[in-house]
Amino acid sequence: MAGKIYSFRHSLLTKVILTVSLTLFACISVWSYFNTHFQKRTIMENMVDGAVSLSDTIRLATHYAMLHNSRDDIRHITRNVGRQRDVERIRVYDKSGTIQFSSHSTEEGQTTNIKAEACDVCHKTEPPNIRVPLDERTRIFTATSGSRMLGVLTPIYNEPTCSGPPCHFHPPDKEVLGALDVVISLQDMDENLRSFEMHSFAIAAFAFLFTTYLVLIFVVRFVREPIRKLIDGTRLIARGERIPMEDVDEADEMGQLVTAINRMGREIREQQDELNRQRDEYQNLFENVPCQITVQDRNFRLIQYNREFEERFAPAPGDFCYHAYKNRDSKCENCPVEGTFRDGLPRYSEECGLNKDGSPAHWIVHTQPIRNDRGEVVAAMEMCLDITPRKLLEEKLEESERKYHAIFNQIPNPVFVLDDATLDILDCNQSVEPVYGYTCNEIKGTSFLDLFTGGDLEEIKKTLRRGGTINRTGHIAKSGQHILVDVMVAASEYSDRKVLLAITRDMTKRLATEQQLIQASKMATLGEMSTGVAHELNQPLSVLRTISGFFMRKLRNKEPIDEQTFIQMAQGVDENVERAAKIIEHMREFGYKSDLKLEKVHINQVIEKAFSIFDQQFKVRNIDVVWDLGENLPPILAEPNRLEQVVINLLINARDAVEERREKEPDHPGPDQVLLSTIYEKGKVTITVEDTGSGFPSAISGKLFEPFFTTKEVGKGTGLGLSISYGIVKDYRGDIRAERGDSGGARFVIAFSAADKDSDVPDWS
CATH class of the missing domain: 1.10.287 (Helix Hairpins)
Structure with missing residues (x-):
């Protein structure tokens, strides 16, 4: 009996029927409840609407009779309406609570309590309410007969016809003359609702029982019986037998499932054969894998090992691992196999020893526990991977790193390793301390931008991150001393991360x-x-x-x-x-002696001031000067004294070039001229100094700005003028180039960026 109860409780049929029944019962119950509730509410709303309509009909029907004070007409109307089947009572009250008219003649002339149920709607406050909502004027109560009643109280207002002609009976300041109370019996409605509830319950019970019966038949026919056949089939598969197919309908899903299980049985047998083949294959792989594999017991005795281990170490039967690996008589001090047996976790280590030929050997050891079906560690697998070539390479790499680290520290210029994103200093060489006064540990972790003094830090950030050169920028040392440096930045890698290498040169x-x-x-x-x-x-x-x-x-x-x-x-x-x-x-x-304090300079004024010294020299030497200075040129950022030196150097070179051509070519027909011009184009202020001298060969154009290079005769030039001029122009972020002029002479072109009128003058010192 207990077995049947247990089988019934855990039966799929019981679970499905119980789940479906409970779900269906809950759905039908909810549906019945809300359907009955909706019907009750709808019928009650219709009854209230009917009562209100009836009250309005009576009030309108008696309006004319009230105007002419025809009490008999009002009385006949009230009693005739009160004879209707559902009308229980009709009363007309005046303001004092006296029943003036009633469908029951015995009630006329009676005075009710002003705080009674009907009148209390308006008279519960002082003064009485004039306008009362319909829901407050509607009441449901139980009569002495036990039937429910619906009462609707309708105020009778003093309309203009009541205070004026033809009535003139009521004064205009009286707003409410009385009230009409209509009481309707709800007995028929309650009987209809009870009948509706019983029918709804009957329909719900029938739907529940009928649906449950259909589900039961379906589950028994199409679920339970096929599942039983499936259970019998799986037992046959477990014994390796074939499932009988003659009584299975293969057209439905269950039949297809039985067919699939039968096919699965055949595939299981095939897979068992495949597993046997793979076992042999994996055994072969175990023997031929290119690393040493051993299986050891808790005493570190070799239970199994592969061919690679056997060929390399030649273990004796029943040998211990420590003797086979290292020819020891006891286990190693930090044995990974011992750790695996102790906590059942894999272990990694690196070991070294000697090969048979006496050469050094290095290998990585990886141990893995082998457990039985109860989860107990009964053996340990040890796999050794030979890393001798890699180890030798690592030693060479370490030696190379030490060498290059020594080179890094011996670089005479300070070198900073910067974080690519934050520009923080990650490392630096030993040359930083003599220049900046900081040790490497002191400056590590600080921002490289903290070393800069003045300048646009945002622009400096952009230049550093894209890799470039910042010439003659201001840095501050630990002592507070300001120094001028050139900064060269290049992208690199450091400890597997992207960094920037910043090399500074103290200028x-x-x-x-x-x-x-x-x-x-x-x-x-x-x-x-x-x-x-x-x-x-x-x-x-x-x-x-x-x-x-x-x-x-x-x-x-x-x-x-x-x-x-x-x-x-x-x-x-x-x-x-x-x-x-x-x-x-x-x-x-x-x-x-000038310094690098910049100011806004008008280039035309500098040229005119520089030329004023040479005015008479050019006149005495019969050299014409052609002026073509642009008007309203914007200023540039420079130092006028040094810029004047550039113009003077170019004027001296032009003067000497013209005189040199005169000496070499006395019959030259061309004019002896120096052209001075300025122009503003595309944000650049350009100065051009051109002469009609003998010019210079194109082969030496790249050497003109080199120190101590000169094309003049010995004793007539130092070779510093153009080199110094080049440095001055570069200090002011300008460009200078030399080219051959239209007349064959030399032309020097200098271009500066125009200064913003509203910008502050930067301090590049």
Whole structure:
């Protein structure tokens, strides 16, 4: 009996029928409940609407009789309507609660309690409510007979016809004259609802039982019986027998499932054969795998091993692993197999020893536990992979890394390894400390941008990340000293991550040397300008001598000097003294040592100021100067004194080139000219200095700006003018190039970016 109960409880048929029945019962119950609830609500709403319509009909029917105070007509209307089947009672109240008219004649003239159920709707507040919603004027109550009643109270308002003609009975300030109370019996409606509920329950019960019966027949016929056949078939498969197919309908899913299980039985037998074949194949792979594999028991005795192990170590039957591997008499101190037996986890290690021939050997050991069906570790598999070539290569690599690390530290320039994303300093060489004062540990982890002083950091970030060069930028050392460096950046890899290599070169001493060289060049230029300066000073001195001679002659002869002549002579003295002072001041300013403090400079003013020194020299040498200076040129960022030196160097070269052509080609028909022009195009201010001299061979165009390179005769040039001019132009972020002019002479073109009118002047020092 207990077995049958257990079989019934765990039967698929019981589970399916119970699940379907409960689901169907819940659905039908919910449907019946909401359907009955909806019908009740709908019928009740219809009854209320009917009662309200009836009340409005009575009120309208009695309106005319009330205007003419025809009480008999009102009484007949009330009683006739009250005879209808469902109408229980009709009453007309005045404001004091007296029943003026009723469908029951015995109630007329009776006075009800003003707080009674019907009247309390309006009189529950003081003063009484004038306008009351329909839901508050509607009430359901149980009569003494036990039947439910529906009452609707309708106020009778004082309309204009009631206070005016033809009535004139009620004063205009009285809003409510009384109330009409209609009571309707709900007995028939309640009986109909009870009948509807019983029919709904009957239909629901029939649908539940009938559907459950159909599901039961379906499950028994199409599920339980085929499943039983499937269970019998699987038992046959377990014994390796064939499933009988004669009583299976293969057209339906169950028949197809039985066929599939039978096919599965055949495939299982085929797969068993395949497994046997694969076992032999895997055994063959185990024997021939190119690494040493052993299986060991808890005493580290070799249970099984492959051919590779046997050929390499030649173990004796029943040998121990430590003796076979390393010719030891006891196990290794850190034995991975022992760890695997202890906690059942795989182990990795790296071992070394000697081959049979005495050569060094290295291998990686990987152990794996072998468990029985109860999960107990009964053996351990040890696989050894020979890494002797890789180990030797690693040793060479370590040696190479030590060598290159030594080279890295011995680079004379500071080298920083920067994070590609954050620009933080990951590493640096030992040359950083002599230049910046920081040790490698002190500066690691800080931002490379912290070393910069001034400049646009966002632009510096972009330049560093795309890899480039930043010339003569300001850095700050640990001591607070400001230094000028060139920064060269290149992408690289460091510890398997993308980095930037930043190499800085301290330019502070070099720039000081360059400044001294520039100053020496200025002095040499002043020497070359001495003839022109002497001529420039000779003119005002001659004027002063003439005026002084005039005054001396007048004074010796004791001749009077009229006032007008004296004033003119004095003005002449003042003007020529001022002219000489300006020449001397210009020479003094030009001779000053410049720094790299930038300002907005108008290039035309620099050219005119530089040429003023050579004006007389060009006139004396009969060299014409052609001017073509652009108007309203925007300023550039430069230092006027150094920029003037560039223009002077180019004017000296142009002057010498024209004179050199005269000496070499005295019959040359062309004009002796120097062309000076400026122009503003595409955001660039361009200066062009072109001469009609003999020019230069195209083969040496790349060497013109090299230090100490000159095309002049020995003793006539130092070879520093163009080199210094090139450095000055580059300091101001400009470009300078030399090319052959249209007349065959040399043409030098200098281009600077125009300065933004609203931008601040950067400090590149």
